[in-house]
Amino acid sequence: MATPVLDKVEAEAAASDHLITVTFRIRRFNPEVSADAVWEDFQLEIDPKERVLDGLHKIKWDIDGTLTFRRSCAHGICGSDAMRINGKNRLACKTLIKDINPAKPITVEPIKGLTVLKDLVVDMDPFFQAYRDVMPFLITKDTNEPTRERLQSAEDRERFDDTTKCILCAACTSSCPVFWNDGQYFGPAAIVNAHRFIFDSRDEAGEQRLEILNDRDGVWRCRTTFNCTDACPRGIEVTKAIQEVKRALITRRF
Amino acid sequence: MKIHKYDTVIVGAGGAGMRAAIESTKRSRTAVLTKLYPTRSHTGAAQGGMAAALANVEEDNWEWHTFDTVKGGDYLVDQDAAEILAKEAIDAVLDLEKMGLPFNRTPNGTIDQRRFGGHSRNHGEAPVRRSCYAADRTGHMILQTLYQNCVKEGVEFFNEFYVLDQLITEVDGVSKSSGVVAYELATGEIHIFQAKAVIYASGGTGKFFKVTSNAHTLTGDGQAAVYRRGLPLEDMEFFQFHPTGIWRMGILLTEGARGEGGILRNKDGERFMEKYAPVMKDLASRDVVSRSIYTEIREGRGCGPEGDHVYLDLTHLPPEQLDAKLPDITEFARTYLGIEPYTDPIPIQPTAHYAMGGIPTNVEGEVLSDNTTVVPGLYAAGEVACVSVHGANRLGTNSLLDINVFGRRAGIAAAEYAHTVDYVELPENPAEFVVSQIEQLRTSTGNERVATLRKELQETMDANVMVFRTEQTIKTAVEKIAELRERYKNVSIQDKGRRFNTDLLEAIELGNLLDLAEVMAVSALARKESRGGHYREDYPNRDDVNFMRHTMAYREVGDDGTESIRLDYKPVVQTRYQPMERKY
Secondary structure (H helix, E strand, O other): OOHHHHHHHHHHHHHOOOOEEEEEEEEEOOOOOOOOOEEEEEEEEEOOOOEHHHHHHHHHHHHOOOOOOOOOOOOOOOOOOEEEEOOEEEEHHHOEHHHHOOOOOEEEEOOOOOOEEEOOEEOOHHHHHHHHHOOOOOOOOOOOOOOOOOOOOHHHHHHOOHHHHOOOOOOOHHHOHHHHHOOOOOOHHHHHHHHHHHOOOOOOOHHHHHHHHOOOOOHHHOOOOOHHHHHOOOOOOHHHHHHHHHHHHHHOOO | OEEEEEEEEEEOOOHHHHHHHHHHHHHOOEEEEEOOOHHHOHHHHOOOOEEOOOOOOOOOOHHHHHHHHHHHOOOOOOHHHHHHHHHHHHHHHHHHHHHOOOOOEOOOOOEOEEEEEEEEEOOOOEEEEEEEOOOOOHHHHHHHHHHHHHHHHOOEEEEOEEEEEEEEEEEOOEEEEEEEEEEEOOOOOEEEEEEEEEEEOOOOOHHHOOOEOOOOOOOOHHHHHHHHOOOOEEOOOOEEEEEEEEOOOOOEOOOHHHHOOOEEEOOOOOOOHHHHOOOOHHHOOHHHHHHHHHHHHHOOOOEOOOOOEEEEEOOOOOHHHHHHHOHHHHHHHHHHHOOOOOOOOEEEEEEEEEEOOEEEEOOOOEEEOOOOOEEEEEEEOOOOEEOOOOOOOOOOOHHHHHHHHHHHHHHHHHHHHHHHOOOOOOOOOOOHHHHHHHHHHHHOOOOEOHHHHHHHHHHHHHHHOOOOEOHHHHHHHHHHHHHHHHHHOOEOOOOOOOOOOHHHHHHHHHHHHHHHHHHHHHHHHHOOOOEOOEOEOOEOOOOHHHHOEEEEEEEEEOOOOOEEEEEEEEEOOOOOOOOOOOOO
16 A cells, blocks of 8 residues: 555645635626626635635625525536536536636636526526437337346447436536537537437337437537537546447448 | 425435336326436435345345344344335346346346445355446436436426425324425425325435535435424434545545455554454444444544544555446545545545434335324335334445335325325415515524534534534534524525525525434434444443334424424334344
8 A cells, every 4th residue: 555645645635724815706697686697706715625616605605695506416426516617617516726727716607508597507497308308218119028137248338338427417518619509409418318328238219319319400510529528527428429329320320 | 376286296306206206107196396406316426336135146135135234224123124125126126227227237247246335145144245236326327217217207397496394284183294385496486285195205414414425405304394393203313424435525435445345444554444343344334334443543543644534445456447346436536635546545534424314104105103103195215214224324235225115115105195085185374384484584684694503513513423422422412503593593694585595595404404403412312322323432332121212203392482302212123133243
């Protein structure tokens, strides 16, 4: 067990209960108060190893209780707190202050392409509707359900592993320029979730899903800008998954 | 105010709520009310697996699983319920697979299984591979699969609807559930849901601790709603502290890490669990491991400059194994600690994780108003409930199992009940309590802040009613909670608006946490023994003569309006296993 490195980490941790001063520059919007969105600056003392979410909490809890955002698990699993931080889509709970240059103001805005309801809260319904439209559930044509589990080889299981990681946070979809310009596009997250079933050896509705994505608002709208792949907090190769769906549409093999 | 009518209303859209919804939607007109979008629930944070004696990789059977569950719960488990849990586990896993859950697979294509704490072959001989898993994101996969199947079944969700009150109507001397009152976060509007059957599946209450694996939103809303209406809470003193939370942050690192061969070490590099649990070692039950860690820390063998944690060592495991089996938790270590688990051990400490206690139910999920009487039309399942399958300490992988087995049972029972009855009339002025609660908070000019009181509550809970407790520490907590409850009356909020008022929401959640913290501390004070997750240094032994019984806590309001807690007790159901000394 290699303790020396760790002792260093811990010594740093203990010594660096040092706080730094950072500015959060937050896009505020509350239609109960004003029809216009404005930027508002907050200065706070924070440990650079803390999360952006911790900073938002400090503001809400100690400075301004009206600041509104969604969050729950605080460690990148529930998908509640996708937002634009310094111009990039990230989860506030997975972004540490020290990793985003705290010397300059940290800008925080709602994700783009979805209607802003208040501060950092957007209307997620269109996002979930696109998800529902791709039939995101296993479809089989078995007349007799097996009594035990269906068999699936480890290789077949691995084939769609990457796209099972999706937490529906919308970081990918709301980073996509095509989605910004045209809310009709299904968006990367819906395609990722279609991919998860199209490439599952147990599923028998791949053709149906491909036809849905063959629609004029489907996969062909993708311009492979890779914003989605960069934005995904789960490290899913989103653009690759979309390309695999496109290829399956051409070859009808999956 | 809007009034809705549904056969069945489900409160909460985590694993238990959605499993119930899949059943009840097929059988009755169902609404699911959830304060978060369904896929945001904390079921998604569960990592290691779901126990079932499939015997896919080695000999196993449900009777061994039943025994392990009873022993793991330090014999406070109701054994009839544990038997149902273990028997129905097999179909529960197979049902999920048929719904599409992508379990990891064995070389011959069946569901793979791995070791987990407290699960053993033949009544404690050696660890057994019983946990069915999908890498270290089994809860995520269960949550996604259940949501996918809710979409398939057309389950009707009311997202970001926060249930604030349980409605009870007395009919011919019998108190029946008549519905719930909910607050719509987007608009601030109040909604009455009249329902023939209500199922609570609103999860745990871990946020009254500071170092916890629980989400910010786990504030015991369901428990508090029914408790305020005079219904009891069972075994609230039993809370699980998971051994391996990330140091200071509390983020969960799955027991599956030890199931895969991970080892706990103190500052001398010693594998200390060998001293405390010679057979199961690092895979002893969670209460045992958490106490062992704190014993090491207290005796000066903790790590770091302050000696306040120990290490979870995965460095001897091949990187390929970590990547394949534990990708998420190794990433947590990298993201939050800047540590590479291939080469460096991970600093950990026990983290408040799971409420064994909750709303008492029978095995059909029906809520009890005393030791035996069912409240017609009221159901509960999952962490909010106490069946009791977990007794004094839950085994790892039994909670993902619990939500599936008892979520399904409650969904079926509630929907079938709804078919046999008419709507119960709503009480007069059903929204009265909620309207006054909200108006009071919105208009209060008091000088207390929610965040301050919550922080003080969390600090006193961590200091006084965590892994080790004494009469003195618990009394300190009881007094502090009483002070905080008094100060809570002067809480004011800054956001006075109606739209997405999360400031208001947090104030209400704090009220729930304070109520439940008091129940926990008072129940713990009265239990003068050590059992499972409840360890009293002043009473270090289990006392089956006086305390082989469930605690039932009731809220009582005197004629002058003063509130108090009355404790009563309920016998434990014992069938095949006699209590024995618990060794791992």
